[in-house]
Amino acid sequence: MVVAVARVRFRLPASHSLKGKRKVMKSLLSQVRHRYNMACSETDFQDIWQSAEIGICTVGNSEPVLSSAMEKVLGFLESTCPCEIVDSELEIIHMGRR
Numbered sequence: 001m002v003v004a005v006a007r008v009r010f011r012l013p014a015s016h017s018l019k020g021k022r023k024v025m026k027s028l029l030s031q032v033r034h035r036y037n038m039a040c041s042e043t044d045f046q047d048i049w050q051s052a053e054i055g056i057c058t059v060g061n062s063e064p065v066l067s068s069a070m071e072k073v074l075g076f077l078e079s080t081c082p083c084e085i086v087d088s089e090l091e092i093i094h095m096g097r098r
Helices: 020-038 063-078
Strands: 001-013 039-044 053-062 086-094
Touching: 001 063, 020 039, 020 053, 020 063, 053 063, 053 086
Parallel strands: none
Antiparallel strands: 001 053, 001 086, 039 053
16 A cells, blocks of 8 residues: 655735635635545644645555656646645655555
8 A cells, every 4th residue: 555645835925814714725625635536634824824734645556656646736736726835745655565
């Protein structure tokens, strides 16, 4: 089993309230879930209205397939997100037999 996990940090300069930030993040998370069928959630900075962090995860049996899928998601976020990506990290974890 192979697990791909990504962490993406954002800066939302146009956000002036937690309500505005939640609207942007909820839409973004919904798009990732439905377009790429991956698990995702806001994982940090919930109370800071101009910063956000999301975690994205998927499981499979092929590292190249998972890496490609995660790169597509990160590319999607870079091209469509109305906020600035500050940092992103991708980790591939092999579990069990190889």
